[in-house]
Amino acid sequence: MIKEREVRRVKGGGPSEYEAQWEEITSGGTGGKYIVVSQGARINEFRYIRKKDGKQFKFEEDLEAWTEKGCEWNRK
Amino acid sequence: MRKTIYALVIVLMCMSSFALADTIKVINQRNEYGGTTNEITLSPTERSYEDGVETSRFHYDSNGKILKKEDFYTDHKQRETGTANIINYYDNNGKMVKKEEFYTDQKQRETGIEISRFYYESNGKIVKIEDYHTDQKQRETGVANTTNYIGSNGKKAKVEEFYTDQKQQKDRIEASRFYYDGTGKIVKREDFYPEKRQRDVNDFRCLKSIGVKTPVRLQFVFTAEDKPDVGYVIYQKGNRPIAVK
Structure with missing residues (x-):
């Protein structure tokens, strides 16, 4: 994780919202960036910024793929 | 004399139907979306009133698109459903993306929930429900609010x-x-702590890209045991994990 900051403090007992930046480590040095905005256990936002052109890709949690052992994308 | 009575009855009927007619008024010329907000109060003879809606507020953007609608229920409907009023939120295509329900005092005492927020997918399915608890329930349980994520089978995931x-x-x-x-059945529990905000070792999330025709899927693994700020990403069609720091 290259950077993390508190972006929102929540009143009434809820956990604060944090934005973390993760950088890809590739053979050619550093690659794209992942921006993860989380609040406690919840991920409010997940973006990937491609290095070559700065294009952003938004993601959302894929709960159906979740298993205890890891993501399983091929089961139905 | 008889003619006078007939005339009086007709006048009274006209007056009474006028009194029962809907009233529409602009209550905000420039709302949070840049458009107007109109309020309609329905008379007991209107069909919507029979459906349990007494007053509605329509919030438009500057292009005249409706982005928010509030419905305030009649006493009868409130008693029947336990809901006092609702707010529906729409996207630019007119699809409902969120609904907020505000419960009556009676219902709040029964369930311990003040407000619920329902989030919808573009196909109309509910994907998430947030429940905000009453002070009483918060004191009893220590839980301020809960978020339920609904799977495609309609059950909480x-x-x-x-x-x-x-x-x-x-x-x-x-x-x-x-x-x-x-x-x-609960298959996993994670607890989060205020001081460290630590994640479990190898805490991972499954993600899919949105807004594209063919979603890209990946698994993001946040931490390694000995290096808390290092993780890795596995793409569904990737050859090997990509390290991230």
Whole structure:
């Protein structure tokens, strides 16, 4: 994780919202960036910024793929 | 004399139907979306009133698109459903993306929930429900609010509980997350702590890209045991994990 900051403090007992930046480590040095905005256990936002052109890709949690052992994308 | 009485009856009928007619008024010329907000109060003879809606507020953007609608229910409907009023939110295509329900005092006492927020997918399916608890329930349970994530089978797949300040101070726990299998059984629990905000070793999330025709899927693994700020990403069609720091 290259950077993390508190972006929102929540009143009434809820956990604060944090934005973390993760950088890809590739053979050619550093690659794209992942921006993860989380609040406690919840991920409010997940973006990937491609290095070559700065294009952003938004993601959302894929709960159906979740298993205890890891993501399983091929089961139905 | 008889003619006078007839005339009087007709006048009274006209006056009474006028009094029962809908009233429409602009209550905000420039709302949060840049458009107007109109309020319609329905008369008891109107069909919507029979459906339980007494007053509606329509919030438009500057292009005249409706982005928010509030419905205030009649006493009868409030008693019947336990809901006092609702707010529906729409996207630019007119699809409802969120609904907020505000419960009556009676219902709040029964369930311990003040407000619920329902989030919808573009196909109209509910994907998430947030429940905000009453002060009484918060004192009893230590839970301030919960978020229920609904799977495609219509059952809850994950529940997050966010704890009150008091519980956080007492138990040093900020939030918990429960994962459910298809039968409704809890298969995993995660607890989150306010000081460290630590994640489990190898805490991972499954993600899919949105807004594209063919979604890209990946698994993001946040931490390694010895290096808390290092993780890796596995793409569904990738050859090997990509390290991230």
